[in-house]
Amino acid sequence: MKKYIDRGKKDTRSGFGEGLHLAGKADPRVVALTADLKGSLKMDAFAAEFPDRYFECGIAEANMIGVASGMAITGLVPFAGSFAEFVTGRVYDQVRMEVCYGKANVKIASSHAGITLGEDGATHQTMEDIALMRALPDMVVINPCDWTQTKNATIAAAKYNGPVYLRFGRPKVADFMPDEPFEIGKAYVLNGGKDVSIIATGHMVWEALKAAEVLETEGICAEVIDVATIKPLDTPTILASAIKTGAVVVAEEHNMAGGLGELVAGVLAATSPKPIEYVNGKDTFGQSGTPGELLAAYGIDADNIAEAARRVIERK
């Protein structure tokens, strides 16, 4: 099994901040907007170097999305950022009409996604955002797994012409992916396996790798796939893996409804049904706590992935 080394714990939002800064250096059309969360979104370096291309919108997310749309129409490449709930649920209609239906080249920068936002509790945690953004025609949905991949995904989003929902998180997590250009629409097979496919996205990718190490000691060879782009989904890669292993676990920091689990299940059901287990939220809101406490409490971590793998293999 291929080993991935944690180069040190880093937050994916800082990967976004680094990627935004680099994209801004490379392309003068790149601008950044935020609704009073510059520090949380790690836009400081961009704002310091490009003060004329940074727009503080105040606590007014709906207007921020509309302004970004207008900027995009004139040829700019705006990244509009806030917490995941506030750039999706709060402004769904603006994103729908002004960005997607309105064909505006806007990048929605979505930080603090999932329950690992932690102590602020359920009002600020969202486990529904992927569902909302996936439902929008033409929206690309990217959920990278570590600092390095988030940095490279941000650069790729800036180059892509069209609406992008870029989802990342708050806590410091393992940084392990190779530093290489991000390919939108590609599912990354991190290690080959034959007994079970663990299909993970975002923070769950490292948890899946940890689970695969445990499973290896039990003689189970797990294939781990990083679905960094949820829409468009790399269906061929996922199908090939599922057909090879004959058992699938999907892991995500998101509720069942509208998440990656349902998406993968739909693909398999339509073409090549296989036993499937889900590691995700089950129609639930979160609560206050540390990220580790919350992931354990809601059953979304390496231990639960390993257990789901054992269960699904039994069902083959």
Add this chain to the structure above:
Amino acid sequence: MQSTEDLKKIASQVRRDIIRMVVEAKSGHPGGSMSSTDFMTALYFGVMDHDPATWTREGKGQDMFVLSAGHLTPMYYSILSRAGYFPTSELASFRKFGTRLQGHPSVRKGLPGVFQAAGSLGQGLSVAVGMALGKKAAKDNHSVFCLCGDGETEEGEIWEAAMFAAHHKVDNLIAMTDVNGQQIDGTTEEVAGLGDLDAKWKAFGWETISADGHDMDAILKAFSTAKGLEGKGKPVMILFRTEMGHGVDFMAGTHKWHGSVPNADQCAIALKQLEETLGDF
């Protein structure tokens, strides 16, 4: 630049187009279309620097316009076609399957002149603000115009945009509100207590102009004043005082014609009151 008399003639034809479009489509919003006809005609035929022949959605080197009150498509499409963006014959396709003239503006059908979708209310002013900032970034010394309905300004995002534009000194933006005092469920006062719009926009940091939206000379003067205020650190709002359904006696001054359509007899009566000046589509 058209003369005041020319503008009045165009406006009469636009009102005929509005009636004939909604009757042909058996749906649409004539009331607000007719209240905004005069000043929108002045904008496209006497104020805006624009050229349909070289129009692109990016709007480089031209003035741009955002229709925020997206239901005013009968007026908007008539003016765009009369200005040369597309053939007037296409007005007959309004709201029909496959048309470029969607019920509310779309950028997905390739209709020239339309910069952004609208329909869900309260969002267009934010878009116009973003366009104006885009023009500043590109050092393009042109203006962005935006039309809101008065009822539409009940939406919270309008006031988010108002605060943002004033804070960021978006002074290449001229917004207009069609103050016809009517919305679907009744008068704006009955429905929402809209209050003193002049004072509200002033309080939000905007230059505020009030004008009779059916007096062509007053309209042109208001635009001239607004243009003179550009580049001085503040966005501009023109509050055009109008009458819903203006131009046809039985449609004027009531919310009942916001989104309803004349029958054949009413259509004939309405058209008798509106001179055909440029040839019907």
